[in-house]
Amino acid sequence: MTMQKKDTASTKVTIHPITRTLAPIVPLAIALLHGAVTNHSVSTPNPSVTSPTAVESGAMVCGGSQNSAGCIAPSPLIAAGHPVDWWFVFKLNSQSFPQCGNGDTRTCPFDAGRSPTSTFSHFGQQYVFASSEHPSLQDGGQQCLGTTTEDPLGSTFDEIYKGKFHYVVWNDQPYEDPALKCGNSISCSGPWGHSKGILAWNDVGNGMVMQVSTPDWPLSGSVAHPRKSDGNTLGCTKDNNVKVSQHFFALRLTKSDLIAVLQGMSNASVVTDPNDLQVVSNGGPSDVQRLVSSLGVQSKAAEPLTGTLSTGIELISKPSRLTVPPWQMVSSLLGGASLHVANWWTNPDKLASTTAANSTAITCWDKSLSAPGPVENATTGTWKGVAFGLLGGDNPNGNHAKVGVSTSGHERYTIFGDMNQEGSYDGPDCSVSQNGRGGMFYVLSNAQLSASVSDLIGASSPAQ
Incomplete structure (x- = not known):
């Protein structure tokens, strides 16, 4: 079963269809159930994606016992x-x-x-x-x-x-x-x-x-x-x-x-x-x-990859040649969901937060992507009443985590990413900073997690 292109006709927030999908992920029955629950469509396998050449069973590979070291x-x-x-x-x-x-x-x-680094x-x-x-x-x-x-x-x-x-x-x-x-x-x-x-x-x-x-x-x-x-x-x-x-x-x-x-x-x-x-x-x-x-070389791809893993978690991969703002790309692939993002947000190339009024005024964009929703950069978080900074910067109050939550739509997304909200919205060099780099994002749809992380990074709850 290959990764699926997503149905944009649904009234719920769905993953925007893209040209390339990832390799086999979930059994057909699970994929069909996932489609029924979330209104995601299930399509036929994509022949362009590499599939396993043979069934690799435990007996063939690791000695016939699930307790063998290799198993x-x-x-x-x-x-x-x-x-x-x-x-x-x-x-x-x-x-x-x-x-x-x-x-x-x-x-x-x-x-x-070795002792802990004493110079810290x-x-x-x-x-x-x-x-x-x-x-x-x-x-x-x-x-x-x-x-x-x-x-x-x-x-x-x-x-x-x-x-x-x-x-x-x-x-x-x-x-x-x-x-x-x-x-x-x-x-x-x-x-x-x-x-x-x-x-x-x-x-x-x-x-x-x-x-x-x-x-x-x-x-x-x-x-x-x-x-x-x-x-x-x-x-x-x-x-x-x-x-x-x-x-x-x-x-x-x-x-x-x-x-x-x-x-x-x-x-x-x-x-x-x-x-x-x-x-x-x-x-x-x-x-x-x-x-x-095949790893350790620069990809020539210019299209994102998406897919649903067996746990139901969505994987998004941005290639370096897709020279767009990273978290706007994520928003687009999540149906234009509004996002609140904690990241290493600092000069010289930090991207300003966008609103509903200007979220689509981005010229460093790709025609394969639908319009993104607003992306707000987190500045302050709180844990048990203690505030902490979420701006980038090499100082004790700085942040280098890359964590986002959705603040619109029916889904309650939490996103763990590789990339910072740095780059360019309008050029002239659309490949500057993170626009011109690759990275991956894991997207979980879990209301409890989303609410808890939203509180941590200072995000407002999605409007009902």
């Missing part, structure tokens, strides 16, 4: 031994929420003999999180985020880093470890994708993806191939990626989901190296291996 799949964990379909973590900034909860002490569990004048690893089990945000407790097997980030990374899985790590800000081939191995510029994350899977192709907003982490997928000159633990790196707010989103994947995410990564021109075991350990089904081998 055990990595999953998003909210704590060691506690898997969920998805989780979202928002790391709060170091001005309003300094250090760690209840005075917990920073450590570097993935770096033998400000750091904050307090966090809030939600999951498929509990979609409303809750306090992260006393742990320093990313440093224990009791927090979602630390337990999930521990599972991958100390496991025996296949993986791809990508990050456009690698700080020279490894020295990825992108023109500047400290921080890669366009048309490379503005995207960061880690993907892990077993011999059958089941696994998970974790989107991150942090420069300089993660940049190794295995304890057998650690970084040579930098840290493997959040907060133990050369770059202070725990000063400002950051976000992390982890999602369980079937093999078909894995193929779709890999296609989205390729379309977005993510920065990685299939020949470097520090960031890529290829394996599993042959069609997966082919897609992994």
Whole structure:
């Protein structure tokens, strides 16, 4: 079953149809049910999309037992031994929420003999999180985020880093470890994708993806191939990626989901190296291996990819050659939904918030896309009565997370993205900044999550 073009004739907010769709995602019965519930249409498979060449069964691939090492799949964990379909973590900034909860002490569990970076004048690893089990945000407790097997980030990374899985790590800000081939191995510029994350899977192709907003982490997928000159633990790196707010989103994947995410990564021109075991350990089904081998090059695509994963979560991939404002593109593909977005919003290329009156006055646009709705940039958030900044900027009150919510329509979308609201609305250079870069977005339709994240980032509730 291939990804579907969406029905724009529905009265509900739907995904705008585009020319390209992603690879097989959901079984037909599930897809038909999804179509019935949301008024999304279900079409025939798209012959232009790569499909699996054979049925890859557990017996064929990993030894005939679901408990064999190659059959055990990595999953998003909210704590060691506690898997969920998805989780979202928002790391709060170091001005309003300094250090760690209840005075917990920073450590570097993935770096033998390494101490937390002492030169950080400000750091904050307090966090809030939600999951498929509990979609409303809750306090992260006393742990320093990313440093224990009791927090979602630390337990999930521990599972991958100390496991025996296949993986791809990508990050456009690698700080020279490894020295990825992108023109500047400290921080890669366009048309490379503005995207960061880690993907892990077993011999059958089941696994998970974790989107991150942090420069300089993660940049190794295995304890057998650690970084040579930098840290493997959040907060133990050369770059202070725990000063400002950051976000992390982890999602369980079937093999078909894995193929779709890999296609989205390729379309977005993510920065990685299939020949470097520090960031890529290829394996599993042959069609997966082919897609992994093709990563680390700049895509020639100029159309977005969209699709619905087996969890019902929508995936959107923007290519660098689609030179449009990133979050206006997302709005368009969500039926023109109004969005409220927290991102690294700063000069010199920050895009002003738009309203219903001027949301369509954009000349850096593509005729394949329908008109976007208003996109408002978040400036201040609140957690338990404590305000924190959501503007970009290298300061303790800054924000580097990329999180949005819909503020119109019937659907209650929460969007986790790679990209900032920076670029140009009217040129003359429409490829400037994020307009000319690729990235991915995960869209969840969940009223509880949307309400909770809306409160966090200062968004008003959608009009009824």
